Amino acid sequence: MLRLLLAVLLFFSNVGGSRSAIVESLPGFSGDLPFKLETGYIGVGELEEVQLFYYFIESERSPKDDPLLLWLTGGPGCSALSGLLFEIGPLQFDYSNSSGNRPVLKLNPYSWTKVANIIFLDAPVGTGFSYATTWRACNTSDTSSATQSYEFLRKWLTAHPRFLTNQLYITGDSYSGVVVPIIVKEVYDGNEAGREPPMNLKGYVLGNPVTCEVKDTSQRIPFGHKMALISDELYESTKKDCNGDYVNVDPTNGACLTDLEMVSICLEKIYVFQILEPMCDVLSPNHTRLKWSRSILEENIINVILVPLQSRPWCRSYNYLYAYIWANDRNVQEALHIREGTKSEWDRCNGSLFYTKDVPNSVVYHNYLSKTSLRALIYSGDHDSAVPYMGTLDWIRSLNLTLLGPWAPWFVNGQVAGYSILYGSGLKYDLTYTTIKGGGHTAPEYKPKECLAMLDRWLSYYPL
Template identity: 35%
Template sequence: MAAPILHLLVAAAACSIATAAPQEHLITALPGFDGAFPSRHYSGYITVDEASERSLFYYLVLSERDPATDPVVIWLNGGPGCSSFDGFVYENGPFNFEPGSTPGGLPKLQLNPYSWSKVSNMIYLDSPAGVGMSYSLNRSEYKTGDLKTAADAHKFLLKWFELYPEFQSNPFYLSGESYAGIYIPTIADEVVKGMEKGAEPKINLKGYLIGNPVTDIDYDFNSFVPFAHGMGLISTDMYENVKATCGGTFWGTVDDLCQENIDRVRWELKDLNVYNILAPCYHHPQIQEAVFRHSSLPESFRRLGETERSFPVRKGMAGRSWPLRAALKDGRVPMWTGIGGRSLNCTSDELATIWLDDEDIRDAIHAKSKSLIGSWELNTARLDYTHDTGTMLSYHKKFTTLGYRVLIYSHIIPIISTIGS
């Protein structure tokens, strides 16, 4: 009798959480998925600016273990401009696409056995407005930057915890990847400053964790060439030549010869998944044919992106690393989505786009229609985004000194570098 009683107690706890949550945000079913959800799901909009109806979209997955006491974790994809539905369907969310799914009909979903919702209440947030399902009726609001994005996210959190008061005492963590290395420390800063000023409701922030984070322009931008050499992807002769002409600085150079040699390195690696060199890299066929045919990499590497199976079901994590896409100029972060709306960074978003552009799906998750906010994009070009905060090293030092737990980790290598305790 012990096991049935335990199941009843867990179910009772889940129900007590659910009754306090806004029932109009409850998701009862998802087209493309057959079966019962392992826990309750909620989604909808929270308006952070009434005048422009600037509203951020979230999807909440209650913990499958004990939602009443498990941590609340918010997840942010990077970019800037990446939708957190990327993490939801391709990384740590409750579902992924069934193997063999191909573009055509509505993609089928299956449960993800490695979902973070196994042990935590997960919030997937599309931020800032203009990203994913988040929007503003005033499109000028899509001109934004780090500070405005952090302030809006803090407003979102305060309103979210008002909407879900049953979670106010749960441990709260910020999490994400890539350009979320900027989002997360700056949001944490807003949260801490808010608590110091007595903002209500009080957020029980315990720390944050970031995978492959953008951290510091000089460190990040200068790492690419030494990384390529250290991984054996370019010859020592090529590395020494670049190093000699660039003086050890591999970005933002005005020296033509240095830039030419950096471009040669990038050309060598243009058809390689630099985030996981042993994993396939999806290239749109037009790109594969027109661009990726002159590399001197071995045939086995050059053909990693080709496959006879339907590739859009992604099995590994392909990064969306902002520093490697283009040089930062005057604080402006470059945006591009590539041919056919796809990003050129080893990611195919075809299945996710089909699924999230389906109006039945949008109805089910309480998202606005395509006619109002446009098509879903994994990485949008709608934003006019400015990096206006600088290095994150000072933020990390500040929060670890204050006693917050900070985890900086690599998606690809399961060795974790921990800052703080």
């Protein structure tokens, strides 16, 4: 195994530089793509040892006038292709017409590219099709990944100068809630210092954002109580016995441990990413977890994917299997202009990164940015138990901003789509926070129409 990895790294050392290509068609999609897709690599870091892969899709409305979004999916280590295909991009899998190992693609009517140009970036290194050319460059962290993403953006805009005047927003969801505000600070400080090229930075957007993993995790118990998953009596007992800290528990505190065991029994069968959906993250009755392996193609893939036809409950995680099959197809990788040999296989979320979480709480960056004239949009799916909306509201309130608008519903097609609240500061910084009613982790996958309406209104400076 070690010999193979050394051989791969030796191959990487002979591959570098930056390149891009226009993709006019893709396997699984009938005809030419009705939007402009560019893919490519940009080298960053010392000797460009990190090669970051990206998908750039021009706005389907007006590329010249619409904002430019840099998008990072969470994880850390979840591919931008996952965000593109399952959340906010113009393509999605057509499940009713896909079968076996032949995924079919269709257009997403609620793509954010309807109103914005979007760079989907595979970051940090090791994510998606991004790779490193040396062992040393495989190691990264919250802060170093943010620095590399900033360098990527500078080089990308230098190579695409016609987008320098577009309004720029740094965006992402889930774990990128830690990294995105760091990137925003780097861009802002770079502009202040006169670094080239100057960027027309206007703000940032975060969905279901991780901010402090300890606090976010701890909020799952109050959230479970609010959603009637935990009884009043158990919640009050747990809060009292654990002193409100459900993560860093004193191992000698027997009462707290007993309460948490009861809480665990209440929550263990709940799907943490959307509490209304079934908990069933397995591929088959032998409880093999949903992880890509080429051996999957040797099984009866139809029985795995067409779950609604079986006695087992439908599982959202089965949808993701198509992405593994599609992205690991040689014809797809050729169409995307993936450098041959640079990745052994594509993974939707790479759990084997050499990654250090060196920013335990990103609120300090939001506090810094609240002293600027930028704007922020933070949204949460209100049925997400992984990063509960209550924790997100808590850190927003800790910024001590001025309340500019009350908690109020907003609507799509005459129906309540969520509830929003507006904060600001004396320096013209403003922060809009909103829930997405019925949304999970992350919201656009569950409520695409509502999330597109939210983004479109916010980017246009309209009230939600």
